[in-house]
Amino acid sequence: xxxxxxxxxxxxxSSLPEQAADMISELIKQRRLxxxxxxPTEFELASMLKVGRGTIRxxxxxxxxxxxxxxxxxxxxxxxxxxxxxDDPLGFAYYPNKKRLxxxxxxxxxxxxxxxxxxxxxxxxxxxLEVVQNTCRQVELDIVSGLDHLPHDxxxxxxxANCTQNMVMPNLIPIISYSVGLFGTxxxxxxxxxxxxxxxxxxxxxxxxxxxxxxxxxxxxLEQNRKELxxxxxEMDTEPI
Amino acid sequence: xxxxxxxxxxxxxSSLPEQAADMISELIKQRRLxxxxxxPTEFELASMLKVGRGTIRxxxxxxxxxxxxxxxxxxxxxxxxxxxxxDDPLGFAYYPNKKRLxxxxxxxxxxxxxxxxxxxxxxxxxxxLEVVQNTCRQVELDIVSGLDHLPHDxxxxxxxANCTQNMVMPNLIPIISYSVGLFGTxxxxxxxxxxxxxxxxxxxxxxxxxxxxxxxxxxxxLEQNRKELxxxxxEMDTEPI
Numbered sequence: 001x002x003x004x005x006x007x008x009x010x011x012x013x014s015s016l017p018e019q020a021a022d023m024i025s026e027l028i029k030q031r032r033l034x035x036x037x038x039x040p041t042e043f044e045l046a047s048m049l050k051v052g053r054g055t056i057r058x059x060x061x062x063x064x065x066x067x068x069x070x071x072x073x074x075x076x077x078x079x080x081x082x083x084x085x086x087d088d089p090l091g092f093a094y095y096p097n098k099k100r101l102x103x104x105x106x107x108x109x110x111x112x113x114x115x116x117x118x119x120x121x122x123x124x125x126x127x128x129l130e131v132v133q134n135t136c137r138q139v140e141l142d143i144v145s146g147l148d149h150l151p152h153d154x155x156x157x158x159x160x161a162n163c164t165q166n167m168v169m170p171n172l173i174p175i176i177s178y179s180v181g182l183f184g185t186x187x188x189x190x191x192x193x194x195x196x197x198x199x200x201x202x203x204x205x206x207x208x209x210x211x212x213x214x215x216x217x218x219x220x221x222l223e224q225n226r227k228e229l230x231x232x233x234x235e236m237d238t239e240p241i
Numbered sequence: 242x243x244x245x246x247x248x249x250x251x252x253x254x255s256s257l258p259e260q261a262a263d264m265i266s267e268l269i270k271q272r273r274l275x276x277x278x279x280x281p282t283e284f285e286l287a288s289m290l291k292v293g294r295g296t297i298r299x300x301x302x303x304x305x306x307x308x309x310x311x312x313x314x315x316x317x318x319x320x321x322x323x324x325x326x327x328d329d330p331l332g333f334a335y336y337p338n339k340k341r342l343x344x345x346x347x348x349x350x351x352x353x354x355x356x357x358x359x360x361x362x363x364x365x366x367x368x369x370l371e372v373v374q375n376t377c378r379q380v381e382l383d384i385v386s387g388l389d390h391l392p393h394d395x396x397x398x399x400x401x402a403n404c405t406q407n408m409v410m411p412n413l414i415p416i417i418s419y420s421v422g423l424f425g426t427x428x429x430x431x432x433x434x435x436x437x438x439x440x441x442x443x444x445x446x447x448x449x450x451x452x453x454x455x456x457x458x459x460x461x462x463l464e465q466n467r468k469e470l471x472x473x474x475x476e477m478d479t480e481p482i
Contacts, residue, residue: 018306029334065259065303068335084332090412091325093266094309096273097408104407111356112349166345167338168417171331175413 016051017058023049024059025068028079035081039069042077082171092178099233102182106229109176110222113157116173117202117218118211120163128163129207135159136203143192153177156199160218163206194224257292258299264290265300266309269320276322280310283318323412333419340474343423347470350417351463354398357414358443358459359452361404369404370448376400377444384433394418397440401459404447435465 024045033039042060046053060077063069070080095101124132135156142149154177161169198221205214265286274280283301287294301318304310311321336342365373376397383390395418402410439462446455 021306025334034335062302062306065262065306068332079335082332083335084329088325090409091309091323093270094275094320094324095408096275100408104409107407108353108409108413112352115352166348167336167341168331168345168349172349172416176409 016055017062020045020049020051020055020059021062024056024063028068028083033079035079035083037079038076039079088178090175090178098182102229103226103233105176105178105182106222106226110219110226112172112176113160113222114215114219116161116164116169117206118215119166120160121206121209121211121214123165124163124206124209128159131159132156132163132203132206136199139199140196143196149192149195153195156203160202160206195221198224257296258303261286261290261292261296261300262303265297265304269309269324274320276320276324278320279317280320329419331416331419339423343470344467344474346417346419346423347463347467351460351467353413353417354401354463355456355460357402357405357410358447359456360407361401362447362450362452362455364406365404365447365450369400372400373397373404373444373447377440380440381437384437390433390436394436397444401443401447436462439465 024039027048028039039045040048042053042056045056049056060069060071064071064080066084067080068083070078072078092101120128120132135152138152139149139156141147142152154174157177158170158173161173198217201217202214202221205217265280268289269280280286281289283294283297286297290297301310301312305312305321307325308321309324311319313319333342361369361373376393379393380390380397382388383393395415398418399411399414402414439458442458443455443462446458
């Protein structure tokens with residue numbers, strides 16, 4: 001990166017490590033480095049960017065905190081899996097009104113997921129279908145064994161999103177499925193047997209390549225959640241959870 | 242936070258500032274601090290969390306880089322606007338195949354935005370409508386003046402998302418509108434007059450509280466973009482941009 005770009009960045013931000021982080025990030029994009037690839041050493045970066053090694057070290061820490069880089073001690077610094085994607089990217093944890101949040105998330109899921117299920121029935125590969133069936137079975141197993149099934153529940157919905165072959169959907173779904181976690185906390189175990197039946201029906205419709213049925217079964221599943229949620233919220237006090 | 246929680250966090254993560262950042266983050270949620278509120282001083286945090294002030298300083302830097310906190314020099318440390326929400330939360334900048342990315346983003350916009358426009362026509366407040374009309378005018382003004390209209394273009398779509406009264410939509414739309422920026426880069430100025438006509442039709446339908454028309458006009462707008470995009474991509478070589 002030349003000194004002109006550097007000045008432009010300097011004008012924008014105050015801290016030197018922030019600027020160095022932006023430049024390293026630029027370098028990663030220019031060189032098209034992907035997950036698991038090694039970045040230049042601290043020494044190389046310092047001489048390329050004409051800043052001290054302390055600044056590079058700070059910059060790397062910032063990029064680690066943004067899940068762009070990953071330090072493997074004694075080995076080197078690498079591009080992280082799914083670089084730049086962080087847990088809870090919309091900061092849901094900081095929304096004060098969780099009751100409204102969960103209803104609004106469900107409203108968006110109802111718009112997106114039946115459509116995704118229909119696309120899944122049309123576009124899934126054999127490998128995609130295997131993952132859908134496996135995660136479906138894992139959720140059932142969790143429920144039957146009395147384990148927390150929510151992590152596999154999210155995986156089931158992500159597996160369906162993967163079937164769409166849309167590269168954004170599998171990353172968007174977990175954002176929206178934040179509601180799965182919140183919903184589980186609110187509803188406890190009341191919907192467990194419904195979950196087994198609904199998930200199985202959705203998985204079967206996708207495997208049978210029936211888009212209309214897949215979409216309808218997903219909609220039924222989410223509408224059932226919405227109905228239960230409305231009932232529970234009506235029972236709760238007006239205090240935000 | 243008691244020492245048991247602290248040990249649990251220690252087991253999970255390696256760096257002390259990361260752990261302190263998690264604890265400060267917990268504190269913010271527990272106290273329901275919102276945008277613009279001040280957090281305890283470095284000294285107070287160090288004594289509450291039983292770690293050194295250097296660790297607190299590092300932890301605060303991490304939270305600033307995640308847009309949870311904001312330092313106002315000489316004043317104090319505050320909760321950031323829209324805490325925890327970062328630019329490009331899905332790491333689109335690091336996706337190697339931008340051509341496919343933009344098509345997949347458009348596919349999702351076509352599913353979400355006509356629906357959002359219909360909801361907007363049903364749920365918008367008077368203030369919401371004013372913002373829709375203003376951003377619509379600003380986009381026109383930018384185009385007529387030969388300025389870059391893309392920032393206002395995104396604001397226009399966010400203004401519509403705000404009309405839905407769904408608290409997640411205004412945050413989700415910018416993620417998806419990442420495609421607006423990419424699309425502008427690809428298409429240059431070919432769609433400018435179409436943009437003016439389409440935006441105006443969408444804004445009018447929402448102001449007239451006509452959900453069916455608002456949805457249809459938004460769909461037309463996005464389908465027009467898709468058509469143009471397909472044409473442009475067909476003309477380009479197979480090299481990822």
